[in-house]
Amino acid sequence: MDELVNKRINEVLDGQQEAFEEIVMLYQNRVYYVCYRILGSREESEDIAQEAFVRAYTNLHKFDQKRKFSTWIFRIATNLCIDRLRKKKPDYSLDAEVPGTEGLDMYSQLESAEDLPEAELEKMETQERVQYEISRLSETYRPVIVLRYIEELSLKDIAEILDLPLGTVKTRLHRGREALRQQMMGNW
Amino acid sequence: MKRCPEHIVEQMHNYLDGDISIEEEANLREHLSSCEECREHMNELKETVFLFSQLEPVAPSMNFTANVMAQLPKQKRKWNVGRILRKYPMLTAAAMFLVLMSVTLFSSYGNDQQLSYTKQPNLVVDGNTVIVPAGTVIDGNLVVKNGDLRIEGEVQGDVTVIKGTKYMASTAVITGEVEEIDRAFDWLWYKIKTSVQNIFTSSEE
Numbered sequence: 276m277d278e279l280v281n282k283r284i285n286e287v288l289d290g291q292q293e294a295f296e297e298i299v300m301l302y303q304n305r306v307y308y309v310c311y312r313i314l315g316s317r318e319e320s321e322d323i324a325q326e327a328f329v330r331a332y333t334n335l336h337k338f339d340q341k342r343k344f345s346t347w348i349f350r351i352a353t354n355l356c357i358d359r360l361r362k363k364k365p366d367y368s369l370d371a372e373v374p375g376t377e378g379l380d381m382y383s384q385l386e387s388a389e390d391l392p393e394a395e396l397e398k399m400e401t402q403e404r405v406q407y408e409i410s411r412l413s414e415t416y417r418p419v420i421v422l423r424y425i426e427e428l429s430l431k432d433i434a435e436i437l438d439l440p441l442g443t444v445k446t447r448l449h450r451g452r453e454a455l456r457q458q459m460m461g462n463w
Numbered sequence: 464m465k466r467c468p469e470h471i472v473e474q475m476h477n478y479l480d481g482d483i484s485i486e487e488e489a490n491l492r493e494h495l496s497s498c499e500e501c502r503e504h505m506n507e508l509k510e511t512v513f514l515f516s517q518l519e520p521v522a523p524s525m526n527f528t529a530n531v532m533a534q535l536p537k538q539k540r541k542w543n544v545g546r547i548l549r550k551y552p553m554l555t556a557a558a559m560f561l562v563l564m565s566v567t568l569f570s571s572y573g574n575d576q577q578l579s580y581t582k583q584p585n586l587v588v589d590g591n592t593v594i595v596p597a598g599t600v601i602d603g604n605l606v607v608k609n610g611d612l613r614i615e616g617e618v619q620g621d622v623t624v625i626k627g628t629k630y631m632a633s634t635a636v637i638t639g640e641v642e643e644i645d646r647a648f649d650w651l652w653y654k655i656k657t658s659v660q661n662i663f664t665s666s667e668e
Contacts, residue, residue, distance in 0.1 A: 292538050299528045307523035321524060328531040405514050424515035430480060449476040456504075456511045 276301070281340045288335060299328050302345065305426065306352050312421045313356040315410045323359060327352035349426070349436045353418045360414040408458045416451030423448055467494070467501050475505050479512060568654045578610040585616075591627075597634050604639065625650065 280301065286294035306327060310320040330351050331338075338347055391407070399407065412420060422433045434444045474491045477483040483491070495502045524530075548555050578591055585599040593607045597615035604620040605612070611627045614635040621639035622629065629643055644653050 290538065292532075292535060295535065296528055296532055299531045303523050303527050303531075304520070307527065308520050311521045312518075317521070321527070324523060325527065325531050325534060329534045332531075332535050401514060401517050402519060405518055424512065425518070430482065445476075445480070445482070448480065449473070452476060452479070452508060452511060453472075456507045459511055459514065460507045 277343060280344045284335060284338065284340065284344070287332070295328075295332055298331075298344070302348050303328070305345070306348055309349065309421055309425055310352055310356055312406070312409060312425045313353070313417055314359060315406055319359065323355045324352060327355055330355075343432075346432060346435050349422070350438070353422070353436060357414055357418060360417070404459075408455055411458055412451055412454060416447050416454060419444060419447045420451040420455065467498055471498075471501055472504065475501075475508055479508060564655075565651055568651050576609055578608070580607040580610065580612075581605050595635070597632065623653070625653070 280298060283294045283298050287298075303324065307320055307324040310324045310327075311317065314320050314323065327348060331348055334351075338344065396404065396407075409417060409420065418437060419433060422428045422436060423430075428436070430441060430444050430448070433439075433448075434441045437444065439447075471491065471494055474483060474487050478488060478491060495505055578588075578593075580586065580588075580593045581604065583601050583603060583605060585596065585601060587594040587596055591609075592611045592613055595601055595605070595612075595614045595616045595618060599616040601616070601618045601620070604623070605618050606623045606625070607627055608625040609627065611630065612622070612624050613630040613632070614622070614637065615632040616634070617636040617638075619638045621642070622637050623642045623644065625644045627643075627645075629641065631637075642653070644650050
């Protein structure tokens with residue numbers, strides 16, 4: 276698959292724009308689905324995932340063909356998702372890092388979605404409920420959790436996609452999973 | 464109530480990530496078998512993970528690819544010569560052939576200033592003028608180059624005058640085509656035409 280993708284990439288770099296179509300078709304489902312689980316909205320995910328591919332096209336000359344294209348496109352897409360999540364936040368000055376939390380800022384201390392009353396939660400289907408719990412995760416943990424459990428990627432791949440040290444990925448995964456456990460088991 | 468060591472929870476997560484040594488896993492199992500609270504914790508984590516596996520994929524819209532393609536920046540059409548050459552090898556070869564050939568032909572058009580004509584019996588040459596005398600019949604094509612041609616008799620074939628003028632008396636008869644060439648382009652066309660004709664004639668033989 277990587278060979279075919281690199282062949283198409285070289286065709287695009289050679290001026291054949293139409294060769295990009297096959298690349299989009301090969302990755303659109305995975306990229307869109309990851310965006311959807313991070314953002315929780317079909318419409319937004321459609322926009323962001325499309326933008327990810329457009330950016331990949333305009334920066335294609337920067338792609339290192341010795342690496343996996345999926346890693347690269349996921350990196351672009353998750354960065355766009357994280358930017359989008361940040362923009363949706365109220366404009367508090369919360370960007371300062373909290374001392375001793377290795378890269379976590381005040382955002383990670385906040386839950387991002389409004390809490391629903393217990394009665395509402397009990398009516399939810401599994402699909403809806405899990406998505407709701409993901410959306411309550413802070414944007415620090417959300418991409419790690421989604422890449423791990425939606426894309427089922429290795430910690431190493433996640434570290435590469437998010438441009439984080441492996442240790443940080445592990446910590447965020449542990450804390451994210453712990454947060455989910457508490458959220459879910461509390462009201463299930 | 465006793466507090467379990469912190470590394471136990473750490474090991475649970477490492478276990479779920481497949482990132483645990485055999486000794487640590489043994490240690491974890493041993494602890495879980497004896498500690499109900501941690502066993503519960505572990506089960507909740509497993510359940511959480513399990514719920515994720517229940518999620519059903521959501522697909523993008525049908526127009527996804529088309530929308531991406533429509534958003535791509537318009538291509539600057541660079542005339543990538545290398546690509547054209549690779550894509551149309553036959554066209555390239557033909558173009559090269561024409562260029563080289565016209566260079567040769569133009570040079571021969573300019574250089575050659577001497578009178579020359581088809582060697583046919585009965586032709587009379589008077590200075591720079593080739594004459595087909597009255598009453599004679601030239602059997603075949605007649606080409607005169609760098610000179611004039613006066614026809615008083617009959618030519619049973621084509622007549623071509625290159626860089627010269629053709630005079631025809633009232634008695635003149637030409638059965639084939641008549642052509643006067645005095646410009647470089649005509650000359651080129653004439654050369655190409657005759658070489659093609661030659662190719663066909665020789666292949667018919």
